[in-house]
Amino acid sequence: MQNLQNKVAFVTGGSRGIGAAIVRRLALEGATVALTYQSSADAAQALVSEIEAGGGRALAIRSDAGDPAALQEAIDQAADRFGRINILVNNAGVLHLGPVDEFALENFDNTIAVNVRAVFVGLKAALRHMGEGGRIVNIGSVNAFRVPFAGAAVYAMSKSALSGLVKGLARDLGPRGITINNVLPGPVDTDMNPENTDFGASLHGLMALPRHGRPEEIASMVAYLAGPESAFVTGADLAVDGGFGA
Template identity: 50%
Template sequence: MNDFTGKNILILGGSRGIGAAIVHRFAAGGGGVAFTYAGSRDAAEALAAETGAEAIRTDSADRDALIATIAGRGALDVIVINAGTLVLGDPLTLDPDDIDRMIDINVRAPYHAAVEAARHMNANGRIIVIGSVNGDRMPFAGGAAYALTKAAMQGMVRGLARDFGDRGITVNSIQPGPTDSEMNPAEGPMAATMHGFMAIKRHARPQEIAELAAYIAGPNGAMITGSMQTIDGGFGA
């Protein structure tokens, strides 16, 4: 287990699912962990009590609030940008405001968060974005806008890796496939369809994503940057 003792760590979108698993993992490694949440106050307070992490209410769609939260954490060692939202459906009938909010949360927020974190980040820091295998592959109808947001993350990661590399700061995306969460439950109505695309026919566990994040954030991840670390059971193979 990587030791994060003395590390200043911020998880954006940490109250549930993959984010909560990441909070657990870094807290268990001894890190000083804070995480943001938007609407899940009860879940956030329970997670904070369980892990000793600090819960901070912040809407990632609010750029000024997001930047203020990150700036308030001081010199970070690790930021994991997990906050995201999902809008699926016929592009001819979807509400444009819903699409714009998804772009705000999934694209604009990660960019501004990464840049703000880097302003004061310690040397050899880690910026990790939770993307999606749908940035590489969208095998069913209705996911064009969501795939757009996840593909945008890829370009951002590659560019910022070069921008910050001279300080030893790494920038990477973790791209999960189907992962058991409230957004995409393992027993949900789309499970059988998604498993049909996979070599390993099950949803990932959030803890598996968290372990990959911990590896990238640890000392052995120092030369991993500008990469898309796909963990999808072969969904995109």
Template identity: 50%
Template sequence: MSTRFEGKKAIVTGGSRGIGAAIAKRLAADGADVAITYAGNQEAANVTVGAITAAGRRGHAIQANAGDPAAQAAAIGQAIDSLGGLDILVHNAGVFEIAAVDQTDSAAFERIFAVNVGGVQAGTAAAAPRINDGGRIIIIGSINGDRAFMPGLAPYGASKAAVAGLARGWARDLAPRGILVNVVQPGPVDTDMNPADGAIAEQFTAMIPLGRYGRTEEIAAVTAFLASDEASFITGTTIDVDGGVSA
């Protein structure tokens, strides 16, 4: 437990499970009040909120479809109202699909971009006028935004490359207000979306110099660093957290 985010208000999209839940819990453990959005698993969202309140912080859960720009914008506004302000916005909501170019239909392509890019754009646009000067916007991207490590990752990788491009532009847009915008790019991390014992886990693990999947808490630690005063001169960049895959 620490107090480095004492008095800060944070929103984590897709915060009910996996990396998002770990980030929400870490920010709360460091003193922030935290609102999360979730797609449909209310039980998991309630568990995350319970962990936030157990840390002595205020927690809120708001259901929203990240692929619907209006719903995403409304959820961000509702979260800010519930918290009474905003200092830290973490975009974590995302979808992951594998399909070769001749197997990717337009609906799947549009769904990936609607959530992974459109939701980030809509949420940031809604938050930007209301986030406090000196705030932080952190996007959970992927090392697949820079590199294609296996077949079938083109649409997903392209969506993560897109948000890295948005972050670089937003860092320029928001710099006059002291708002920092960065991207955390995880490698394989043990989550429901990509479990360490899943069908493609052996393929992924073979590419990781450290020989294991990452833990959600490790991604949360880097995110908390970027949200802190220690990262006050870092903006418009991507940080790979991948066990050496990108080395």
């Protein structure tokens, strides 16, 4: 079933990992998809070619999520190209780890700029092109509520900020017929958090399902929240974490 026919989706950080899986899934569901990338130009263009070869429509735009003007321009460009934005997926994120007494202020600022401010900038820009039935999905993290290892305080703080944001914005956007939710992945096998490492293996003992998730498993939740069957879901934090937070 193509639940997203005639919908236009915008996905930040969509060239690799979870972002690329989301782009593929939304395109499979029938959506036209615009995606941003910062440095993975070849991967982004290959993904666009893959979608177009399957009969879909896609557009890759180079944009730094940490640059508010660039992100706003990218969203406006996609809306001009395709006529509207029905679905926004705030996926771009950074992960800086380290003890607080050694944590560089520039890494703190970068974490806030990409993981928090870019979400606000993106949704504010997208709302100008989004009408009733719009969907906003943020990719958060289960670390917003559970951090069982050292060095992730700033990352966890940035992801927990999204929980308060969506609860407040659910009230603001509900009368406009627009929903907003967070998807909270647990450990997922990507280049940011590969399964085949000592650290990756150590996480499995904390989980009900002792394995990393697959990017496609996160994308399936995003597709649900972007589609018509989730019309009564808003302001929610939905974990896809293999029981990491159980």
